[in-house]
Amino acid sequence: MDRDAIAILGGTGDQGLGLALRFAKAGRKVVIGSRKLEKALTAADEVRAQVPDADVVGLGNADATQQARIVIISVPFEHTASTVKGLKEVLEPEQILVSMGVPLATAIGDGAVRTVGVWQGSCAEMVAALAPKGVQVVSAFQNVAAHRLRTLDEPVECDVVISGAKEPREAVMALCDLIPGLRAVNGGLLSNARLVEPITALLIGMNIRYKSPEGLGIRFTGIPE
Amino acid sequence: MDRDAIAILGGTGDQGLGLALRFAKAGRKVVIGSRKLEKALTAADEVRAQVPDADVVGLGNADATQQARIVIISVPFEHTASTVKGLKEVLEPEQILVSMGVPLATAIGDGAVRTVGVWQGSCAEMVAALAPKGVQVVSAFQNVAAHRLRTLDEPVECDVVISGAKEPREAVMALCDLIPGLRAVNGGLLSNARLVEPITALLIGMNIRYKSPEGLGIRFTGIPE
Numbered sequence: 001m002d003r004d005a006i007a008i009l010g011g012t013g014d015q016g017l018g019l020a021l022r023f024a025k026a027g028r029k030v031v032i033g034s035r036k037l038e039k040a041l042t043a044a045d046e047v048r049a050q051v052p053d054a055d056v057v058g059l060g061n062a063d064a065t066q067q068a069r070i071v072i073i074s075v076p077f078e079h080t081a082s083t084v085k086g087l088k089e090v091l092e093p094e095q096i097l098v099s100m101g102v103p104l105a106t107a108i109g110d111g112a113v114r115t116v117g118v119w120q121g122s123c124a125e126m127v128a129a130l131a132p133k134g135v136q137v138v139s140a141f142q143n144v145a146a147h148r149l150r151t152l153d154e155p156v157e158c159d160v161v162i163s164g165a166k167e168p169r170e171a172v173m174a175l176c177d178l179i180p181g182l183r184a185v186n187g188g189l190l191s192n193a194r195l196v197e198p199i200t201a202l203l204i205g206m207n208i209r210y211k212s213p214e215g216l217g218i219r220f221t222g223i224p225e
Numbered sequence: 226m227d228r229d230a231i232a233i234l235g236g237t238g239d240q241g242l243g244l245a246l247r248f249a250k251a252g253r254k255v256v257i258g259s260r261k262l263e264k265a266l267t268a269a270d271e272v273r274a275q276v277p278d279a280d281v282v283g284l285g286n287a288d289a290t291q292q293a294r295i296v297i298i299s300v301p302f303e304h305t306a307s308t309v310k311g312l313k314e315v316l317e318p319e320q321i322l323v324s325m326g327v328p329l330a331t332a333i334g335d336g337a338v339r340t341v342g343v344w345q346g347s348c349a350e351m352v353a354a355l356a357p358k359g360v361q362v363v364s365a366f367q368n369v370a371a372h373r374l375r376t377l378d379e380p381v382e383c384d385v386v387i388s389g390a391k392e393p394r395e396a397v398m399a400l401c402d403l404i405p406g407l408r409a410v411n412g413g414l415l416s417n418a419r420l421v422e423p424i425t426a427l428l429i430g431m432n433i434r435y436k437s438p439e440g441l442g443i444r445f446t447g448i449p450e
Contacts, residue, residue: 186434195427202420209411212447221442223435
């Protein structure tokens with residue numbers, strides 16, 4: 001396992017691929033995971049096409065998980081539980097699982113401007129409940145628009161709220177420094193993901209109302225320098 | 226009833242008094258309501274002390290409600306239902322009730338960094354369920370820090386999300402133009418208050434973590450001009 005590599009499960013999707021591009025551009029080794037190896041390989045090719053010197057590979061989700069300390073779960077909410085369950089045999093105690101899922105009502109065939117209730121309180125807490133003992137879970141990146149991530153020559157200009165225990169939270173906050181215009185805000189305890197995840201549904205509704213081409217973001221004001 | 230006056234029930238509290246000061250400074254007639262007339266009169270005196278030419282009166286909640294088309298409910302969440310029930314006899318169909326309450330867990334003796342679940346989905350929807358037929362309810366102003374409102378010589382520098390039916394929502398959005406640095410963002414349907422109200426608990430937690438003297442605010446980025 002490479003402590004500096006970043007695995008992105010579901011790195012073939014819009015937002016996951018956006019993160020892969022940004023981390024690769026910053027010079028970090030990126031491991032793209034997918035349920036289908038073929039799709040992971042195609043996504044890795046796409047990263048190399050846009051970032052010629054990228055250190056990127058495509059693997060199945062379980063193989064990808066074994067290549068990096070930080071594993072970002074960027075699959076649709078309704079595939080999150082099964083994805084985490086599928087990693088039980090490969091996850092090791094020192095690893096950090098990053099939950100960026102949002103329980104959008106698209107999971108049940110309803111709209112992306114609404115959420116469904118999660119028994120554990122949030123997607124991140126569901127991931128924590130399913131993760132093997134010792135694996136630390138951090139909530140992050142939910143509200144950064146895919147289009148902003150993928151427009152590589154422009155800063156993303158948005159804050160993301162990072163929640164979880166101190167050490168893994170700070171490790172994930174440090175990743176944000178790799179992406180121009182992305183600021184990490186300390187979200188405290190993992191359970192605060194209950195307050196953070198719904199913001200994505202709000203932003204999706206606003207994107208529709210305001211027809212924002214790049215997608216809306218948030219900035220918190222009043223944070224001391 | 227004065228269509229241009231603004232009534233603020235609970236206008237004796239930190240945030241309500243902040244709004245009263247701002248609206249009075251903008252030249253609008255302000256009616257401060259309180260359960261206790263004495264407290265409303267004292268708050269009106271305080272507004273006059275800071276805004277010498279203020280057009281402001283203090284009244285009991287029911288009397289205050291009869292003086293203005295727009296009635297802002299700025300009482301603690303746990304007093305919201307009883308306040309609205311107490312207005313049943315005086316509210317008229319063309320009036321607009323503005324819910325700025327947040328179901329913070331302080332209502333049950335727990336902390337302000339967490340929320341409690343509301344049967345109707347949000348404080349705003351609870352207000353709508355309790356309001357007499359024809360009265361329109363709008364969700365607004367939840368996340369604007371009291372300290373920012375009360376520092377009259379500085380812009381508040383924050384966005385507020387306004388949700389509800391189109392006509393009353395636009396009437397409340399227009400009020401935001403009266404306060405320098407406050408931008409109204411179209412929050413769509415009233416039920417979106419479910420997504421907006423929890424942001425206040427998140428900001429309160431961040432205020433603690435970041436020791437922000439003026440209180441944190443939010444700005445949405447990517448909204449077309």
